[in-house]
Amino acid sequence: MGEFRVRFFPEVAPLAVENFKNLASSGRYNNTIFFRVINNFMIQGGDTTNTGSGFDSYAGGTFADEFSEQALHLRGALCMANQGTPNTNGCQFYVVQAPQEALVSNIWTQLREKMDRVYPDAVKALYQTYGGCPWLDFSYTVFGQVYQGMETVDAIASVSTNEQDKPDTDVVIQSITFSTYTAAQDPAAASSAASAPAA
Template structure:
């Protein structure tokens, strides 16, 4: 197995810098494992689709979600103007700092994405992971770094935070209402793509 998230020094895929009003989050993208998700995200970013969009759903010890220009949590379209298929890879996992597609069920990807923020893997998840198809390196990475393994093979992972995880944590700490919506704006000013 290749686990590019565990060998980021050796990866040279495109970079995305999500510039927020809380600071910058720098993410390495994985076009080899998730070509459609990366193409969709980079092309939307390049035309300014994500500019001035809020993180509309923030759940501390879980994830921060954005990418919906309607700001409702129900909007957003892919570059193909229709949902696109999931791209699951045995190489990519929802480790802390992973960039993943948000969806409304299988093969419903549009423009929404989330960044995994959870710092700690609950001990009661380790045995089921061992019984499932998780490799020991993957389980160790979850134990050491945190993440959301219950989202694996349900949400397409297509990037990994390499700088700015502290910004992800700051956003996760904001005050939210009963719908997990931040009380004050958490805004994406722009997403810059470097290929």
């Protein structure tokens, strides 16, 4: 289906970045599948057992959540999938695919009323411009951002799935490689940096 490129955030999520890089470098993500795909939401993979229930980190067991106001669930965010409770990150990850159009009009009121979260105007503007899943912020670790190849993520998200959101035809991660990120490779870097909220 293609490839996509991700910039890591080791300054805000060092545990998640190190875990992902170790798993990928050791080949444990090779030939695994995106086993959960929900269009206008996210694509999930990284289960090294290919069953959807594997959660061991590179070191074995799980590791702690890492949250930051600088790492949000914007469209293209690379995030750890936990086991539904805090500090249970392992090998599974997901990429947020939700476009701006998927944000419901009253999302900020819902977040304030149901989760007691008040978002600064600058953060709201980012979500309203790029899309994403703000209700996941501070519940799941964001450790990277797709900067090239979102069309591949969209293509994966649009495949036909069964009732458990598993693709009818396997979408396989053949391999993961690493290179040095430079802003020159990222057409959105300048605009993203200019619009990012201050620390």
